[in-house]
Structure formats: structure tokens, C-alpha cells
Amino acid sequence: MSVIRKQLTVKNRQGLHARPAALFVQVANKFDSRITVKRDEEEVNGKSIMGILMLGAEKDSIIIIEAEGDDAHLAVQELEKIVTSEEDR
Template identity: 50%
Template sequence: MVCKSVVVTNKLGLHARPASKFVELANRFKSDIYIKKDTATVSAKSIMGVMVLGVDKGTEIIIEASGSDEEEALNALCALVESEFEG
């Protein structure tokens, strides 16, 4: 298992289109992938789960991946967040 903390910096946070991009990318990987915010943990492969977190601009989240392609998944998802979902 690998994990990394990232801060969501795009103006809309992790809502609608950015959440859709995040979930779409997460689903390309075999690993189990989760997002943690405060005490909540949701599957990064579930659009409803990601939306329910209510991640706004400036929020720190932890992305956690576990599986055969965990490093690749974590790096790709962190890069997407750090690019403000332009990737």
C-alpha cells in the first residue's frame, strides 16, 4: 500500500467535472484506490463517493492505493490533482 497527501488547488475543488476526471483515471488501474478527507474514506472509483466528500479548494486529501499497479496509480492521480485537473 502506498499513499500521498495532496492539496486540491483548482477553484471548484473536487466537484462535477474534476471528480469525473479523477474517477475515470482511477478506474484505469487494477489497484484498490481510496480518498481520505478528515475521518471519511471513499473509493476513488465511485463518482458518488468522491462527490459526497465535498472537497473544496484548499482541502488536503490523502490518496491511497493498494495492488499490482499501486505506484503508477498513485503517481497518476496525484499528478492530475497537482495539474488542477488539466491532465
């Protein structure tokens, strides 16, 4: 069991909205780890589309992803790809 925490800058043009948000939640749900995402004071469940959308993370905003569980490392690695990708998928 490990806890991985990583601070990231949202690079996607659309921010963590639209497709990137849906993709983020889909990928987060593949992992067993508990995943939370923080932005400023707000902290939400990373497996919840409502939560991610409520963060309203625009491009260039700074968020912290935290994963807790056996697959925490891989989870953060995969989620980082989505957050920092500049391309729309």
C-alpha cells in the same frame, strides 16, 4: 503488491468537483489497484463518483490518496496530477 499513500492539497479551482471529479474517477478506474480517498474522517472508494462527490473536497482541502495493488505507484502518480493541477480541463 504495494501500498502507496500520499497526502495532497487540492489545487483545482473547482475543488474535486465537476469535471475534475469525473476525470479522477475515470482515471482511477483504469487501474487494478484498490483506491481509497480520505478527507478528515470520511473515507471513500476512489473509483466511485458518488464517493468522490460526497467528500466535497474544495480547493485547498487536504486529502489522502491510498492505492493498493501492483499498479499502485502509477495510479497515485496519475491521480496526483489531477488533484494538484490548477487548470480546468
